[in-house]
Amino acid sequence: MSTQTDGSAGAPARTYSSYSRNVALRVLMTREMAIVVALVVVYLYALGNIQFFDGPLTLFNLSKEYAPILMMALPMTLIIITGEIDLSVASTLGVSAAVTGVLVIEHDLSVPTAAVLAVVVGAVLGALNGFFVAYVGLPSLAVTIGTLALYRGLAEGLIQDKRIAGFPDTWQDWPTERIGETQYPNIVIPVVVLVVVFAVLLHFTTFGRGVFEIGLSDEAAHFSGVNVARTKLVLFTLSGAVAALAGVYVALKANSVATDTGAGFELKVIAGVLLGGVSIFGGRGALHGVVAGVLLIAVLNSALQLDGQGSEVIQIIIGLLLVGSVIASSNLSRVRALLPRRAVKTAARSTTTPPTPTPGDDTRKVVQ
Amino acid sequence: MTTLAPTRPTESAGVRVLRTVLRSRELAIVIVLVAIVLFATARRSSFVFSADGWRDTLLAPSILLVLAVGQMVVVVTRNVDLSIGSTLGISAYVVGKIFVANPDTSVFVVFAAGIAVGAVVGAINGLLVTVFNVPSLVITLGMMYVLRGALTHEVGSERINAQDFPAHFEKLGTQQVLTIPVLTIIALVVVAVVGYYLHTARGGRELYAIGSDPDAAVLYGLPAARRVFGAFVLCGALAGLAGVFSTARYATAFSGTGKDIELQAVAAVVIGGVAIFGGSGTVWGAAIGAFLLVTINRALPILGISEFWQGAVVGLLIIGSIVLDRVLSIRRQHRLLEARDHA
C-alpha cells in the first residue's frame, strides 16, 4: 500500500485493512447466501422426497419455463437497486412476441431479422419508460402501470384475432433443443451469457457502482457526477430490450403468439428479484442472489407440481416467501437495536480512538 | 421573504370556490368524461338515452368506484394496496357461500359479512405494514398471491352460479330508484362519506399530512401508524363491499373473481389526479377516474375504435394523466418561484 504525499496533513501515515471481516464471513454471511442455501436445501429435499423430481425432464422443463423470467429479472435487479421499478416488462415481452410473429408469419421476414427488429422495438418501449421516469421525473410505479396497460394494448392491437403460429422449424426448435447430452435446452446458453454480462455490469463496472449509489442516495450520486437520469434511461432501455429478447424466445418456444403471451410474468420477475435479497428501497442487492431467488421459485414450482399440488399452493408459498423475506430483512435493524451494548463495544474496539458524537444526524430534509 | 403590509385582495367565498373548481385537476377529467359521453351519445343516442344505456352508464362503474375510493385513501398516505382484487374475490365467494347455505339470508347480513371479510383482510395488511414497517407495495403484492392462492385452494373449480343466488339478491344488481341503480347509489354514498371525511375531518387531513411527508408526520406527533392502519382497513372493507357488488351484478363467484382489478383501481386513482406518492388528490378525482376508465371501455367501440386497441387507449389515458399532473406541478413551481422574485 503506497502512501500519498499529496494533500496537506503531515501526520504519520495510517494503514487500513480493506475489510472488517474475513473472506469466509463476508461471502457466507449474506442474505444472498441464505437464498442460495435455501435453494440447495429445497433442491436436495425435492430430489430425495418428490417422485419424478430426479427424472430427465425436470431440469429441462424448469430451464425452459423460467428462462424468460430469469432474463427479465436481470435488468429488473438493476432497476430496483436504483430504487425504481418496471411493471411493464411482461407487456413489452408481449409486444416483442407479437412483432416477431407478425413480421415472420405475416410478412415473411427471416426470424433473425424479425428478432432484431423486435428487440429494437423493446428497447424503444423501455426507453420510453426511462424517458418518463428519468427526464420527465414521473414515479416509475405510475408510469409502468400505465405502460403495462399501453404495451399490452399494443400487442392486442397488433395481433387482433389473427392466428400467429408456425415459425420456421429450424428456429422454432432451436431454443428447446438440448445442449449435447445434457438436460439443458439451448436457451440456457444465452441466459447464462446474460447473467454474466449483467453480473459484470452491476458488480465490476463504474456504471454498476453508479447504480448502487443512485439507489442509496440519488442526490449524493448526482453530486458526485453520476448522470442519474442517463443511468436510469439506460437501465429501462436494457429492461425493454431484454424483455423483448425473452419475447422472441417465448414466441419461438410456443411456436405461436397470443394477445396474452407472458401476461402476469412481471409479478414473478419482481417476486424473484425481491426474494433474491434486493431491497425494494434500492441500494442493496447482488445478482447471484437474484439468480438463486428465481431458481428457488422455479424449483419450488416444479417440485410442488410434480407432487400434485395445484398452482394455488405455489402462489401461496411465493406470496409467503415474499412477505416473510421483506419482513425479515426490514426488521433486522430492530433485532440489532436490541443489542446496542454489543454494537458499541464492537465499534469501540474497531476504531483507534473513541467515536465522537454525531450531531445533526437526524437533520431532515427541508420542505421543497 | 415576507412582505410586511398585509394587503390581500378581498374576494368573496363564491368567487374563491369557483376559482378552485376551475383550476382543479378534477375538472380536466370531468371534461374528458363528458366529452366521451357526448360523442358516444351523438353517435348512438341509446348510449345514454335508453333504459339499458342509462342504467349501464351508471351501474357499470359502481364496483370500480368503490375500489378506487378505498385505494385512494391508501394511496394518499403514500401506500398502495395491490391485494384488493383478491379481497374482492374472497368476499364474493363468502357471499355466495352464505346464499348457498341459506338462500333466505337478509341482504343486510350479506353486506355486513362482505364488508367484515374485507375489513379483516385490510387489517392484516395494515398490521403488516405498520407494525413491521415494510413497504406496502411488496406486502400487498405478497398478500395478493397468498389470498388468491388460498381462495383457489378452498374453492377449487367450484363456481357459484346465478341459480345459487336468491332472486331478491340478483334483482339488487339491477334494481333502480328513480332510474338510478341501487348499487350506484350506495357507491355514491361511499364516495360522498369518504370524500367528506377526508376533506373536513381532522383524521382525514392527517392522512394527507402523513402522505405528504411521513417523517414530518411522526415528528409532528400525528398518530401515523394508527391512521395508516385505518386506511388499510377502510380499503379492505370497501374491497369487501365491492365483492358484494360483484356478486349482485354478475351473479357468479369463483376462484378468479376480481382478478387483475387492483391495477384498474390504481389506474383510476392515478387518472383521477391522486399523486402516487401521497399527499394530494381527492376522492372525487378517484371516483371520476373510475367512471372514466369504465365508460371509455364501453364507449370505444361506439366511437369506432376497435376493441383490440382498448387496452392501449387506457394505457395512454394513464400516462397522459400523470404527464398532465407533472406539467401542472412544474408550471405551478415556476409561478411560485417567480412570485418570490416579485415579492
Added chain:
Amino acid sequence: MRINTKRFAAGAALALVASVGLAACGSDDGGSGDGDGTTVTFLPKNLGNPYFETSDAGGEKAVKEFGGVYDEVGPDTAGPDAQVSYIDTAAAQGVNVLVVSANDPDALCDSLNAAREAGTKVVTFDSDTNPECRDLFINQATAEGIAKVQVDMIAEQIGDSGEIAILSAAANATNQNAWIELMEAELEASHPDIELVATVYGDDDDQTSFDKTAALLADHPNLKGIISPTTVGISAAARYLSTSDAKGKVALTGLGTPNQMRDYVKDGTVTEFALWNPEDLGFLSAYAGKALADGDITGEEGDTFSAGDLGEFTVGADGTVLLGDPFRYNADNIDDFNF
C-alpha cells in the same frame, strides 16, 4: 459481529419458510403412478368451468370403469402458457394418458411431443392441436355441423333477417375461430338477409363476457340476435339479457349447458341452444386414451375401439374420432338433462 448475526437470522428465517412450505406439500402424498392401472390425466382449458367439470366427470367415470388412476389438473385462467407447465409435469411424472383441451393449437406442441417421446399418449378433446402433436382428437361434432346448427337456430329465431353478432371466447381460440369462419360462410351461402355486424371476445371470462354483451347492445341498437358458441359466453350473455330491455327482443343462441341455461330458457330470454353431451365427450376421450395406452390402437384411420356403454368408435381421417351430432335444447326437453 452484529452484521453476521443479522444476516444469519435472515438466512435462517428464509430457509425455514421455504422448508415449511415444502414440508407442507411433502406431507400430502398425492402421488400418482403407483398401482397397476392406467394413469389418465385430464387437462382442461381451465378449471372452474362447468363445461369442463362435466366432461372431466365423464372422463373420471370411464377411468374408474376400466380401473385406471384419474387425475385432473389445470390453470385457473385459460391460456397456453400455463397449460404447458402442466403438460411438462405430466410428462415428468410419466402418466400413461394425457387428455387435453388445447388453448392453442401450436403453443402446446413442443411440450406434447416431448411428453409423447417420454411415452405418454396424448388425446385432445373439445379443442384440437395440430394433428402431428397428438395421437387422437375426440371431436364433439364436426365443425360444419356445429356452425350450421347455430346459424339455423338464429335464423329461425329472428325470422331469417336482421343484424346479428357473435360473442366468442378468446380472440385466438382455435375452434371458435374455425366455427366463426364456417358460420360466416353458411350465412353468406344460405341466409343473405342476415348481417353479421360484430364479433366480440369475452375471453371465456364470465364478467368480461357480461360486459361485452352490454357493450354490444349499446353499440348496435338494431341487433336482433347474438350467437355465443361458448358455454361461458352464452350464460353470461343470457344473464345480462334477462335483466335488460332487450330481453325477448334480442335472440340469443349458441352452445350452452342445460343447467346453466335452464332459468333463461324458462324465463324466455333464450329459446333454443345446442350442445353435445360433454360428459360423453370426456368418457369417450378416456376410453380412447386407454385403447392407445394398451396398444389396442395407434391412431391410424380405421382403427376401432370400444368405449363402454357408448359402444364402438372408429378413427377417422387425421386421427379424429367423432362423438356425434350436436343436440338442441329448448323448453320442451331441457328438464330431461342434468349437467
Added chain:
Amino acid sequence: MTTSAPRDAAAPLTLALRDVAKSFGAVQALKSGTLEVAPGSIHALVGENGAGKSTLVKIIAGVHRRDAGVFELLGDAVDFGSTAESKAAGVAVIYQEPTLFPDLSVAENIFMGRQPLGRGRRIDRARMHADSEALFARLGVSLDPRREARGLSIADQQIIEIAKAISLDAALLVMDEPTAALSGVEVQRLFAVARSLRDEGRALVFISHRFDEVFDLCDTVTVMRDGAYVSTSRVAETTESEIVSRMVGREVAELFPKTAATIGDVVLDVQGLSAAGEFHDISFQVRSGEIVGLAGLVGAGRSEIARAIFGVDAYDEGSVSVDGRPIAARRPRRAIRAGIAFVPEDRRQQGLVIEGSVARNIASIIRRRLSLGGLLTSRAENRAAAPWASTLQVKTSALDMRAATMSGGNQQKVVLAKWLATEPRLLIIDEPTRGIDVGTKSEVHRLLSDLAGEGLAILMISSELPEVLGMADRVLVVCEGRITADIPREEATPELVMAAATRSAATTPPAPTASSDKEPVA
C-alpha cells in the same frame, strides 16, 4: 434592557433535565445534558455544532428517548415516547429545519391535528384561516393561510413553524435556531412575541449562534460542549468572551489558522449568473491560492449559487468558467473534469453515499480512472482509497465500514478525501465544519489553509462568521440572491458583514457588550 425575569422560588421548574445521556449506535451524542428552565423566563442554550443541543431538544420533544438521566416537566417525571406525548404535556418545539407538509395549506400546517371544529366535528376552515391570520399579524407578517406550503422560502417556512409553536399555547416553548433565516425586522417581531409569552409566565428555551440575540433576549444561559453540560449563568452576570471560551474549551484564536498564501491567476470566473427565484446577476472571481468566503443568512441563495456553478442545478443566465474555459451548465461531470470539487452542505444526503463504504465513497469520483478496460474491482478501489484516507487521517478500522457509522468529522474527511483524490483546481465547500467536533474542525481549517497554500482556489460558504472572517481572504456577502458586499480580509468586521447580509433591515440590534472580531454572530 431588562434581562432578569422575576422568579418565584416556590413554583416548580418548568423543565428540568439532569445528566441526560443518549447514544445512537456507536455514537454517544449526549453524555450528560443538564438544563433547568424556570417559568416566566427565556433560557439560552448555547454550544458549538455537535455539542448535543439538538439531541437534547429532541429528547425534550419526545423524538428520542433518553438512555439515562432525569427528565421532569412542571415538577413531574416524564418519559416521552413520541412527539404527540410531549405536545400533550405542553411542550412546543421549533426544530432547526422546518418540518412542513408541502401538499397542505399554510393554515393546515399550523393547526394539523387540532384544527378548530364547527358543527358535527367538521373542520371550521374559516376560523382556521382567521386564526392563522391573527397569528401572522402577531408576528407582523403577511402570508396567505390558504396557499400550499410547497415552494415557500425558508424564512416563510420558519415563520410558519413559529406560528405553529405559538399557537400550541404551551407551557414550554423550545426554539432551535429560529432566527437563522430571518431578517432583522422579523427577528425583532419574534422577540417581542417571545417576551410577551415570558411575561405570561411561560418558559422558553432559545438556541442561537448569534450572541447579540442571546444577550438581547435571554435571562439565563446554559453552555454545552461535546455532549456535556458546562455551566449555567444569568446573562446579566456574564460576558460573551466567557461564554465563548466555555463553549470551545480553549482560546478562540487557535481556531482559524489561515496563513497567507500567494494569490495567483483567476481560476473560477462567474459572470452574470441568474436563476429565477434563487439568485440574480452573480459575478465574481476566485484566484488560485485564495479563499473566498460566501457569507449571508440561511436561505439567501449562497448554496444555490454554489450548486449552479458546479452544475447540479440549472441556471437561467450567465456563465461559469474555470481557467478561462467555459463550463456547460447542468453537467457536474464536466465541472469535475474541469477541476471543480464540491463539498456540499448536506453531508449525509449529498456529500456522501451515507450507506456506502468508506472505500467506495473515496473512490466514487476517480473510479473511472481506476477501471481497466471498463472493469472495476473492489481491490482497485481499496488501493486507491487507502492513501487518501491516510492523508486525511480518517478514523476507521477497515475500508468497508459504512460511512453512516462514523462521526460527522470523519464523514467530512471522507468527503474531502474523495474530492482531493480528483486533484482539483477549485474547491467549493459549503459549511465546511457544520456538525463537526472542535478537534476535527481545526484540522479542517488547517487543511483548507494548506490547500490554499498549495495553490488551490477555494470558495467557502459558511454561516459561522468567525470561520468566514478567520479563513477568507475576501468575503462576498449574499442577501436575497444578490451579492451586496465584497470585503477584503483586512476590512471585514462582523458588523459590516451582517449589515450587508440583512441589507433591507439595516440595523441589527446593538450588542450589549463590546464586540470583537472573534465574536460568532451569524
